[in-house]
Amino acid sequence: MNEQEEYQSGKFVVTVLLPNGSEKEHQYDLPVTLQQGKEMLRMVFAALDKRSSVLLWFDNPHTIYNPANVSGIRFNFATSKQSEEFRKQARKRSIGYLKDEE
Numbered sequence: 001m002n003e004q005e006e007y008q009s010g011k012f013v014v015t016v017l018l019p020n021g022s023e024k025e026h027q028y029d030l031p032v033t034l035q036q037g038k039e040m041l042r043m044v045f046a047a048l049d050k051r052s053s054v055l056l057w058f059d060n061p062h063t064i065y066n067p068a069n070v071s072g073i074r075f076n077f078a079t080s081k082q083s084e085e086f087r088k089q090a091r092k093r094s095i096g097y098l099k100d101e102e
Contacts (some may be wrong), residue, residue, distance in 0.1 A: 006037075011030060012029075016056070018069065027060050030079075044056065048067065053065070
């Protein structure tokens with residue numbers, strides 16, 4: 001599988017950073033279309049404009065945010081291969097199989 005094919009499957013993750021230090025993740029299946037990406041960025045930039053009354057909303061889970069209550073937004077991509085590795089690591093941690101690696 002080449003790099004382009006690898007990024008056609010996986011997750012696009014939007015993390016909303018809140019003032020109390022918590023983070024809320026919203027996951028989208030890849031590929032995200034160019035139009036979807038443009039709409040998301042347009043919404044984020046409009047919400048950052050203090051003269052605007054645009055609310056931020058993301059799906060998966062569907063949540064609406066008041067921009068005044070958002071400290072930041074982080075965008076990440078994880079390929080299917082990376083997502084599977086994250087799941088394996090989370091399972092190992094939850095049942096105590098993770099050992100210190102030196």
